[in-house]
Amino acid sequence: MDVKYINPFINALDHTMATMLGVAPERMTISVKSHNIALGDISAIIGFAGENVQGSIALSFPEKMALLLYRRIIGEVVTRINKDIEDIVGELANIVAGGAKTELENSRLFIHNAIPSVIVGKNHTIAHKGTTPFVLIPFQWETHYFTMEVSMKIESTGLLFKRALAARAT
Amino acid sequence: MDIRFVNPFVIAVSNTLTTMLGKTPQRLAPVIKKDNFAQGDISGIIGFAGKVVHGSVALSFPEATALKIYEMMVGEVQPKINTDIQDTVGELVNIVAGGAKTDFDREGLDFHISIPTVVVGKNHTIVHKGSSPVVVIPFQLESLPFSMEICLKMEASLSQPSRQARVVAAG
Numbered sequence: 001m002d003v004k005y006i007n008p009f010i011n012a013l014d015h016t017m018a019t020m021l022g023v024a025p026e027r028m029t030i031s032v033k034s035h036n037i038a039l040g041d042i043s044a045i046i047g048f049a050g051e052n053v054q055g056s057i058a059l060s061f062p063e064k065m066a067l068l069l070y071r072r073i074i075g076e077v078v079t080r081i082n083k084d085i086e087d088i089v090g091e092l093a094n095i096v097a098g099g100a101k102t103e104l105e106n107s108r109l110f111i112h113n114a115i116p117s118v119i120v121g122k123n124h125t126i127a128h129k130g131t132t133p134f135v136l137i138p139f140q141w142e143t144h145y146f147t148m149e150v151s152m153k154i155e156s157t158g159l160l161f162k163r164a165l166a167a168r169a170t
Numbered sequence: 171m172d173i174r175f176v177n178p179f180v181i182a183v184s185n186t187l188t189t190m191l192g193k194t195p196q197r198l199a200p201v202i203k204k205d206n207f208a209q210g211d212i213s214g215i216i217g218f219a220g221k222v223v224h225g226s227v228a229l230s231f232p233e234a235t236a237l238k239i240y241e242m243m244v245g246e247v248q249p250k251i252n253t254d255i256q257d258t259v260g261e262l263v264n265i266v267a268g269g270a271k272t273d274f275d276r277e278g279l280d281f282h283i284s285i286p287t288v289v290v291g292k293n294h295t296i297v298h299k300g301s302s303p304v305v306v307i308p309f310q311l312e313s314l315p316f317s318m319e320i321c322l323k324m325e326a327s328l329s330q331p332s333r334q335a336r337v338v339a340a341g
Contacts, residue, residue, distance in 0.1 A: 114284055120294060120297070126288070
């Protein structure tokens with residue numbers, strides 16, 4: 001997976017965090033996820049797909065971080081994960097995917113975003129079932145950690161070329 | 171949400187399990203999801219998106235059901251959820267979405283499906299963040315429960331012309 005396809009997601013997350021929350025989370029070392037580790041208490045997953053690309057991203061937060069995000073956006077203190085927190089986390093993923101979509105178009109990758117799903121459960125794990133590895137990007141903000149995972153499969157240009165040839169033949 | 175858009179998924183679940191396991195799951199009455207009740211221990215989620223339609227579908231299994239399906243499919247007994255079970259659940263939801271896609275294509279509502287994601291966690295809940303209602307279809311396989319959730323949104327402005335175009339073409 002080419003880094004130029006990951007950067008749009010990182011840029012979108014940075015931008016979303018900066019404009020919505022006024023925070024600049026620090027990006028930590030990117031790794032390729034090879035096994036499922038305990039990730040978080042609340043996650044938003046959004047799939048995307050296009051003519052020659054498919055993938056999914058997941059944003060996972062520990063409960064504390066999710067509550068803090070909510071406080072930052074709404075200014076209200078909530079003690080545990082509820083419907084409002086789910087909405088915020090789902091909306092964040094939606095905005096990040098939307099931002100990345102715009103930037104990916106510059107790389108001639110056109111995607112449509114699916115509807116985000118939010119998972120709530122203490123220490124759940126997430127696995128992306130593509131043949132491509134998925135990239136795990138941890139972020140730190142103050143003492144809190146959260147992660148973004150990006151998994152993406154791009155059909156080889158060879159296939160597109162074949163398709164174009166087939167179209168011409170008919 | 172139009173029932174026409176739910177049926178392709180229901181048919182795909184029945185077909186997939188019947189072909190792969192030789193057992194047809196029993197479909198129970200669909201409900202509109204109101205609460206985020208505990209859904210299961212392992213879920214496969216897949217998003218789909220196209221010009222006119224986008225949404226997500228989730229298949230949620232309690233641990234016992236997932237293990238049973240794996241046993242029926244592979245013939246091997248697993249004591250608990252592991253990567254093989256995850257692969258099976260991810261593949262199932264992939265096949266279901268692929269099967270439904272064929273039906274939607276026929277209606278002229280093409281979409282692409284994303285990469286399936288598998289979530290593992292005791293009694294986790296799934297919330298679909300669409301403005302449209304979420305339909306939950308409970309199933310039973312050999313008296314073991316599992317459920318499918320569908321959240322689907324149509325772009326109203328786009329869907330009308332394309333349907334009319336088809337009518338004109340057909341007439």
